[in-house]
Amino acid sequence: MSDALAVCELELTRTWQSRAAVLAAFITPLAWLLLFGLAFDQGLGVRVGAIGYMAFISPGLVAMLGTFSSLGSGQGIGRDRDTGFLKEMLVAPVSRLSLVAGRGMSVALLALGQALLVLVLVALVGGGLPLPYGALSVLGAAAVLGLLCMGFLGAGLAIAVRSPNATTYQATIGVLTLPMFFLSGALVPISKMPAALQAAAYVNPMAYGIDALRTLLLGEAYSAFPLPLAVLALCGFALFTLGFGARNLTAKA
Amino acid sequence: MLALDARALSKAYGKVHAVQDVTFTIAEGETFGLLGPNGAGKTTTVAMLTTLLAPSAGSARIAGHDVVAEPHEVRTRIGVVFQGPSLDAQLSARQHLRFHARLYHMPRDRALARTDELLRLVELEQRADERVSRLSGGMRRRVEIARALMHRPKVLFLDEPTVGLDPQARRHVWDMLERLQREEGTAVLLTTHHMEEAERLARRVGIMDHGKLLDVAEPAGLKAALGAEVVHLRVAAGQKALAAALARLQGKQGIGAAVWRGDTAEVPVAAADAAVPALLEVVATSGARLASFEVRRPSLEDVFIARTGRALRDAP
Numbered sequence: 001m002s003d004a005l006a007v008c009e010l011e012l013t014r015t016w017q018s019r020a021a022v023l024a025a026f027i028t029p030l031a032w033l034l035l036f037g038l039a040f041d042q043g044l045g046v047r048v049g050a051i052g053y054m055a056f057i058s059p060g061l062v063a064m065l066g067t068f069s070s071l072g073s074g075q076g077i078g079r080d081r082d083t084g085f086l087k088e089m090l091v092a093p094v095s096r097l098s099l100v101a102g103r104g105m106s107v108a109l110l111a112l113g114q115a116l117l118v119l120v121l122v123a124l125v126g127g128g129l130p131l132p133y134g135a136l137s138v139l140g141a142a143a144v145l146g147l148l149c150m151g152f153l154g155a156g157l158a159i160a161v162r163s164p165n166a167t168t169y170q171a172t173i174g175v176l177t178l179p180m181f182f183l184s185g186a187l188v189p190i191s192k193m194p195a196a197l198q199a200a201a202y203v204n205p206m207a208y209g210i211d212a213l214r215t216l217l218l219g220e221a222y223s224a225f226p227l228p229l230a231v232l233a234l235c236g237f238a239l240f241t242l243g244f245g246a247r248n249l250t251a252k253a
Numbered sequence: 254m255l256a257l258d259a260r261a262l263s264k265a266y267g268k269v270h271a272v273q274d275v276t277f278t279i280a281e282g283e284t285f286g287l288l289g290p291n292g293a294g295k296t297t298t299v300a301m302l303t304t305l306l307a308p309s310a311g312s313a314r315i316a317g318h319d320v321v322a323e324p325h326e327v328r329t330r331i332g333v334v335f336q337g338p339s340l341d342a343q344l345s346a347r348q349h350l351r352f353h354a355r356l357y358h359m360p361r362d363r364a365l366a367r368t369d370e371l372l373r374l375v376e377l378e379q380r381a382d383e384r385v386s387r388l389s390g391g392m393r394r395r396v397e398i399a400r401a402l403m404h405r406p407k408v409l410f411l412d413e414p415t416v417g418l419d420p421q422a423r424r425h426v427w428d429m430l431e432r433l434q435r436e437e438g439t440a441v442l443l444t445t446h447h448m449e450e451a452e453r454l455a456r457r458v459g460i461m462d463h464g465k466l467l468d469v470a471e472p473a474g475l476k477a478a479l480g481a482e483v484v485h486l487r488v489a490a491g492q493k494a495l496a497a498a499l500a501r502l503q504g505k506q507g508i509g510a511a512v513w514r515g516d517t518a519e520v521p522v523a524a525a526d527a528a529v530p531a532l533l534e535v536v537a538t539s540g541a542r543l544a545s546f547e548v549r550r551p552s553l554e555d556v557f558i559a560r561t562g563r564a565l566r567d568a569p
Binding site for chain 2: 006080
């Protein structure tokens with residue numbers, strides 16, 4: 001555990017040293033909510049169920065931010081392999097899992113910070129979130145977000161360890177992210193998507209993360225899957241990707 | 254207890270034997286040099302000894318702990334300076350040392366004291382808080398060496414520590430490593446294809462080629478095994494008298510038969526330090542005058558050529 005904390009601390013230091021990355025991490029949610037969400041919400045008057053569009057997409061945005069930074073952090077392990085810094089960690093008396101978990105913790109912390117910003121913004125200008133379970137809604141959502149981050153960190157890592165170089169990795173991630181986002185139900189309820197796209201959403205791990213967040217933050221009426229099923233799917237996804245990634249984590253490509 | 258004990262260590266990839274039956278030991282505080290061309294299997298040997306690669310056969314112990322059965326115990330006792338770079342360019346030297354201390358569970362106050370001590374040792378106190386991307390190659394190497402020593406390892410692995418450095422930076426790293434041998438007393442496994450480096454830093458040297466360890470001895474012993482030292486006497490005057498005198502000296506003090514090439518007598522001797530006084534005395538009493546006098550020792554390079562049939566530099 002202290003090993004994972006050491007890695008987490010290092011990751012936060014590295015993130016903090018890149019001011020542009022920190023700035024981007026907090027401007028992106030602002031842009032989505034205020035420039036995109038607000039336009040649909042108040043410009044077009046779009047509502048989903050009893051809530052405004054901005055509030056509706058906020059769980060999806062939180063999940064998207066966590067997903068993308070987790071994939072990026074998984075890629076960071078690949079970058080550490082390319083620069084050789086990974087060797088320093090692999091030869092230390094530290095388990096591979098704690099190397100990965102430490103990164104996961106740092107990326108989850110960042111995602112939680114972004115989520116907090118989103119919640120506050122929606123409360124201020126988007127009519128607020130229903131939070132059907134009160135404080136438990138928030139704690140549960142934080143846990144789901146952490147789980148989602150672990151899963152996609154593992155996915156990023158799995159792709160990184162299987163890619164011969166950074167270019168291949170980035171191309172693979174680039175091809176995956178946007179379709180995954182649009183097929184996740186982040187912007188449109190899954191039930192309103194065409195049948196073929198709905199089927200695609202069912203095999204999209206991001207969709208389960210967003211759905212669980214919606215159950216917790218908006219209420220069951222806004223979700224497509226029962227919460228236990230979504231959480232189970234996320235657990236399975238995280239275990240698979242982290243296991244695969246950590247097992248294939250070696251010094252050389 | 255031995256710092257390192259490798260027995261019949263082997264690594265095969267299919268039918269390719271990268272490392273074959275490598276056996277050697279390193280005593281506590283001793284510096285051992287693995288000398289061989291690129292592709293000889295040195296780095297693969299280091300990877301097995303540092304738990305990064307599982308051996309196909311054989312075994313190895315670091316300070317009594319098996320590298321396969323007890324990797325965690327081994328990792329806490331080794332420090333590694335890898336052949337390629339292993340720093341994060343955006344972190345400073347101090348940040349690298351700090352993170353290392355965390356990974357090796359060093360108490361905070363001890364880590365801070367050790368950081369200052371090592372930064373002084375590698376002469377980087379002034380640059381300790383700059384990103385390492387702004388340091389020269391030699392300085393980065395010194396950061397890696399300091400980092401590997403943070404947790405006071407029993408065995409320090411230096412895999413080609415000066416490769417890619419210019420001669421001046423290389424000498425600086427050597428000076429530093431010599432100081433470190435005096436002050437730290439850590440056992441060192443040094444791999445190199447650089448003759449001078451092995452002779453200067455290692456007490457014993459193993460010659461490695463095509464995955465096999467061909468010979469292990471002190472550098473002087475390896476050279477002695479190759480043949481005697483040869484004293485070259487170039488004569489300015491009195492060649493005949495000297496030739497006669499040298500013939501009478503033959504057999505005494507380990508002095509062999511002189512071979513004349515023009516005006517130069519090449520006298521093989523068992524050990525120059527014992528033979529030179531006798532030779533000089535003979536020169537004086539024979540009345541000959543010398544133009545030059547030289548003791549030629551076979552270099553490790555000569556040893557390498559003799560053992561492998563090829564030179565280190567042009568080895569593939």
